Amino acid sequence: MTTNEEQKFLHELEKKLWTSANKLLPSLDASQYKHVVLGLVFLKYVSDSFGIRRDELTEQFKNPANRYFLDPEEFGGEESEDYQAEINTELECVIIILKPMYSVCLKLLVGNFCKTRTKSVSPVK
Secondary structure (H helix, E strand, O other): OOHHHHHHHHHHHHHHHHHHHHHHHHHOOHHHHHHHHHHHHHHHHHHHHHHHHHHHHHHHHHOOOOOOOOOHHHHOOOOOHHHHHHHHHHHHHHHHHHHHHHHHHHHHHHHHHHHHHHHHOOOOO
């Protein structure tokens, strides 16, 4: 998945999660709803932090003084597709490392949501 596709996916996921949380608002007590919203806020924080880190890494790949420097001349110049592809490949390596952590955060969010949702439903008599 390219960086743009990843960002588009995360943006759409964020929209769907907020829409779902807003639909729950009338049916949940505030003490339960806060767990859902705080989980969404944390997920947004993780997403934003990753975006910032991705930008920092991209700058490091382009900075000759940095140990992560990728010399554009080895790839046909700074504007070449090969150079951009190499930077994206390096970023994909970071994504592969961070994706499991992101997935764990998402599973915890969904798990807490399910627990909250189950507690708010009264048993059928």
